Amino acid sequence: MANSPTSRKKKEAAGSRDAELTKSRILDAAEDEFARGGLLGARTEAIAANTKVTKAMIYYYFEDKEKLYLAVLERAFARRVAAVQQLDLVNTPPEDALRAIGKSFISEVTRHPNLSTILIFEAIQNKGRFYKDIAIATLYAPMSQIIERGVKEGVFRKVDPRHAAVNIMGACVFYFCARENVKHLWEPGTDLLSPEMASQHLDEAMEFVIAGLRAR
Amino acid sequence: MANSPTSRKKKEAAGSRDAELTKSRILDAAEDEFARGGLLGARTEAIAANTKVTKAMIYYYFEDKEKLYLAVLERAFARRVAAVQQLDLVNTPPEDALRAIGKSFISEVTRHPNLSTILIFEAIQNKGRFYKDIAIATLYAPMSQIIERGVKEGVFRKVDPRHAAVNIMGACVFYFCARENVKHLWEPGTDLLSPEMASQHLDEAMEFVIAGLRAR
């Protein structure tokens, strides 16, 4: 590519001038900040402070705050789309398919808890303006279809697939969104994102969801 | 009381001078605004705009934005505490008790959807600083106890009462928090807070929760 040996060396230096690196640093810091305050509450100042570069770089690469927000959303969804596409949901029994998609989702949110809060902010502050199509298609449609199939095959109770999908997402994701409120249910200092706690949540949530759907 | 006939008459006038009325108007508008942006995103300007009085009144009655936020939280919790206290959760079979507390909670959030979003904001933005004791005691502790009792009596599956309580809350409340994201699952224009939709959610959520806990 267009990487001469000279420019390569410069990248390793302290005051690096790597565009891609700078962009992804900004995106990382922005994701944290948007996860804490949403589009409305996020401060570009704070984003810059958590980056190795200055505020001006944000506007150089992303034009304005809203475009930066969109870029963060898109990157987060790209991760989700990639994960869902790795699953074969059609040729799998409903219960196993639901387990697969649930596990995929929860383990991703465990690694990237920002996703859950950003999407909640998106709903409340922006009324889903930047969300819509991709999100429904990526998160809810596959789940609804699995549920519908399970109901038809008689392995799941007779539920409304849409309500069920939303309530299942709630059971999976609320733990992450509300973790700072509910942490006091556990011993002081317990980190709800620790591997042990997260895996416990995964187990509890999946068993709860499956039991909640299974026909008696 | 200290209400002379003269002051009584003044209250009815257009440019009323009723302290309690003004305070509650501010609280109403503030609740809406905090529900949209949390403590961080709320604008006192916007609160004043949705009140019949001016911004200066907010500071006259509530000192600063944070104290106003606390007042809103306290009023919202007072409603919740009152509703929970009306229930006899101890002398009721676990399943019925859980149904009662779930129904009470969901129907309150249906009437006051602000509560659910404010508490989510509280978790994410303020890390539960203003939440803590009252909330755990009011929302989670009673539910945890019911679940624990149900497990002991063998009517519920062997679950961790804390995880279960959180996941149940998620199944009940996520519908409200994420309604603007998930509304596209239904026909365009569908209002997820309408009486029909809300009662459908109540039914679906409660059956899901009970089925999710019930021992086979």
Next chain:
DNA sequence: GTCTATAACCTGATAGAC
């Protein structure tokens, strides 16, 4: 108790040097 006016500060965004 309520208003208008304004102080003091914060925040998004840009210009221009390097």
Next chain:
DNA sequence: GTCTATCAGGTTATAGAC
């Protein structure tokens, strides 16, 4: 590509008249 300096507009909070 990156920085410093800065502007314009927004935001919290207060002073003082009525």
